Amino acid sequence: MTETNLFQTIAKAMRSGDKVRFEIERNGDAMSIMFQPILRDQEDAVPDEAKPIRAALALPFLIRGVTPEVADAELASRLQGYADKRGHVVDAYDELIEKLNEATKQAKAATEKAGKPKPTKGKAAPVAAASPVVANGDDGHDDDATCGACGSCDDDGSCGDEARTGATPAPVASKTGGDLFDF
Numbered sequence: 001m002t003e004t005n006l007f008q009t010i011a012k013a014m015r016s017g018d019k020v021r022f023e024i025e026r027n028g029d030a031m032s033i034m035f036q037p038i039l040r041d042q043e044d045a046v047p048d049e050a051k052p053i054r055a056a057l058a059l060p061f062l063i064r065g066v067t068p069e070v071a072d073a074e075l076a077s078r079l080q081g082y083a084d085k086r087g088h089v090v091d092a093y094d095e096l097i098e099k100l101n102e103a104t105k106q107a108k109a110a111t112e113k114a115g116k117p118k119p120t121k122g123k124a125a126p127v128a129a130a131s132p133v134v135a136n137g138d139d140g141h142d143d144d145a146t147c148g149a150c151g152s153c154d155d156d157g158s159c160g161d162e163a164r165t166g167a168t169p170a171p172v173a174s175k176t177g178g179d180l181f182d183f
Helices: 003-012 048-057 068-114
Strands: 019-027 028-040 061-066
Touching: 003 068, 028 068, 048 068, 061 068
Parallel strands: none
Antiparallel strands: 019 028, 028 061
């Protein structure tokens, strides 16, 4: 294998921004040779759908226990086979990441287009119609009766409920403590 072929083969197996650690270890008369890809993207930044392919890309090329003569004779063809197969995985990975990014953009655009309701100042949330007051007694108003909206009514028949008086109620906080429209 010439140097040009070695580096062309290695380059074919890499993505832009990836690194390679190339190790050779001698144990007596035998050698171990490792080609370890170091991927540019961190695993936690990769979408779950692409993690199995990323894991495959991180697998090393390894030959153990070969003599220098066998390494000279077989390294080129073995590394070429590894690079060819890894090249297909690189293409599939890049295509998947591109499709996932595009799907994410489309989903965000669709959400924005659909128009998630946003709270605006001065506009009230719709309020259900209040229940009528049931009057018992001489004054036309039962002191124990409630309208069903506010829970209490004054002796003069006036109600403290904004729905009955026409005032604008304040937005109600959600269970999570955010705005009314935070879901």
